[in-house]
Amino acid sequence: MGFFDRLADRIDATDSVLSVGLDPDLNRLPDHLHDHDLPRWAFNRRIIDATHDHAACYKPNAAFYEDPDGWRALRETVAYAHGKDVPVLLDAKRADIGNTARQYATHLDAAGGTAADAITVNPYLGRDSIEPFLSQEAGVFVLCRTSNPGGGDLQDRELADGECLYERVARLADDWNERGNVGLVVGATAPEELEAVRDLVPDLPFLVPGVGAQGGDVEAAIEYGLADGVGLVNSSRGIIFAGEDRGEGFARAAGEAAKRLKRRLNEYR
């Protein structure tokens, strides 16, 4: 079964389109977890225990795991999420010349890789640079209009024919979707662009980051992020660091935050 069919099943089972971002910043972990062999894994396991009923997906960002212990923590995390029946989207924003991209694509492998079910990729090196991802079963989310303040610096630029760069990326990604495994990343902090992209590509599911800590538009995330009910709205810090005290109660606070955001998202579904 392809990634988006599995995601659709998970969305039905949990009545949720919430993606819980697993970005375990070592400087923000509860103090008592630093006694563990792998503090990030100890943290993620507790977050998953507290949030999985509300999670359509987990989204670890590779930036928080790019060291030997981090890699181990990530593999444990993916296996544990799978044990709870939750798919995992690795936010790695990869792409490179073919030879290197093939190496990056092994990140998705169960043997030696992370065993993640989907990945984010950068479109700016062109189709061949992401072909090793497109040709797998895994979901491939192409960066289209990012949520950061500078997201428009290049992505909003008008091309000679009057189309914006992010619009061209959306149409290209639609062309690249030969196996039905392509989605787009469009930030909730850019609701007008979200609407424009949805008009261009009615059938592609979006990953919409930027609600919560970045203050993005929750209603627009749902209205434009879903294609036939399938898509993901992500919050990372707003859920995993919802507990202020950095004490034992952090996971409970995360669970409550996930439940709250799921309900809020569902008001617009």
Ligand SMILES: O=c1ccn([C@@H]2O[C@H](COP(=O)(O)O)[C@@H](O)[C@H]2O)c(=O)[nH]1
């Ligand atoms: O356009 C983008 C693409 C990716 N991200 C990533 O999503 C999470 C958001 O974290 P919050 O704590 O909810 O702000 C993080 O991993 C980003 O790198 C994004 O924010 N915007």
